[in-house]
Amino acid sequence: MNFDDIIALDIHTHAEEPCGCHPDDGYDDFQAGMSKYFKTWYEHPPTVRETAAYYRDRKIGCVIFPVDAERETGFRRYKNEEVAEIAAENADVMIPFASIDPHKGKLGAREARRLVREHGVKGFKFHPTMQGFYPNDRMAYGLYEAIVEEGGVCLFHTGQTGVGSGMPGGMGMRLKYSNPMYLDDVAVDFPDMKIILAHPSFPWQEEALSVAQHKPNVYIDLSGWSPKYFPKILVQYANSILRKKMLFGSDWPVITPDRWLADFEKIDIREEVRPLILKENARRLLGM
Template sequence: MTPAATPAINVDELVAIDVHTHAEISADGHASLPPRLMEASAKYFGAHDHRQPTIDEMAAYYRERRMAAVVFTVDAEHATGHPPIANEEVAGACARHADVLIPFASLDPWRGRAAVRAARRLVEEHGVRGFKFHPSLQGFSPDDPMAYPLYEAIEELGVPALFHTGQTGIGAGVPGGGGIRLGHSNPMLVDGVAADFPELRIILAHPSFPWQDEALAVAHHKPNVHIDLSGWSPKYFPPQLVRYANSLIQDKVLFGSDYPVITPDRWLADFAKLEIKPEVRPKILKWNAARLLGLAKEG
């Protein structure tokens, strides 16, 4: 089955494609996370003046910078008890700004068959172009067979699955980490998913501290696995990540910011100072994502 129609994005005119941004507030003011977890995340990132832009505001922000952005929220209601922002709202808002925004959805795998049905509906009726998972926040191990029917549906739909990996600012400093278990976001747990679903295109989100070597191993070994560079300023990237991005996995590394907690302005300014080969830089900033998202065949 083919994905929904390609959004009206002119890749040639873009400076970059940001594959990792968050819809943190709904049109009626509902936040994507409970207040104590949102506050912990803002503190972790040093975002003292952090505000939650609407999706319409995000579109204006990225349009002004001649960038496109993947937008998603996280459905973690089973673990947190907090209702998510509706995927349909995210998709609808992105559709109003199809020249710059690309909608991903998030489904809690604990929803079982309901999640599978929702995945198909969101792609086929709402134009969703991928799915975001946050195993630590959602309280599941990526290789749990419980989630496999959902992966199977996503694989059949032909869209990517993006997994948070490594440390998270969500729950940081809260007693018990807010109940969030970091071990669920070890990228080696996604390796089994990549093996069992060889046609499922996977993105490992973030430099995967403290499992960076594991993430690089998985991305190098599994043809369908990519890495996005969101959530960290490039000046803090571990040297092995820069080395692999420049060589062995140069076609599988993607620009992501983690907006709004990290702005693309800050990320790109630091990335410009990084020792990345001239021929690799445009791949990371735009062309790898364009191919993965079906926006371009070559680059």
């Protein structure tokens, strides 16, 4: 990827169905719930190759990943290797991240090392609510150690989630796991780990801003919300002390870059800050 050839880098896109096969029982109901929550534009989630074509057409780069939540949801994960291989075929617009449930322990740590060394994976996505763990649980530290030693970035879902929203019992999803303050412990214990707090962290927005301000290795991505709904304090910090720590993210496919960028144009972000958020902060974070 040539950063000079793209207009932005979307740090948060999902590989929904890269294998092209029908998912497990219950997954259709889950997707229907997501569609209702986000008012999605598609009948069927786009494949990774379709995603690449969309981004290439717009001259936008993207970080793409699956989510490994097999243990907690019962849905099979999409193979990290497959996502990485398709991303490699589309390396002009795609950067592969992977996802490993930290409950997999030493097996997960070995997988992380292999994915970085053999498949060019640059980082890892964690979803504490979907994976059912507190980010500062020592159970996850062996996996974190492997990722840090391999130079990978860690991206954590924070705040409320559309997953299970409105479904009975929230589909078993427990919001408590995604309070960003738990990542303060992780940032202390792993000062060399590059940490991204994903999404405006409702209802814990100020906690997220506090952690990102206090810990030099913590960033925030702005995915999952249209910018027109950003709380005032988030815009204030993006324009000032955290201007070099904010990252453009859409949450594709539930929110498209077209929609996000159009709404971003309309909010009160300083002109000198816009290019930082859209790609320069990500360039520095990813070492590209």
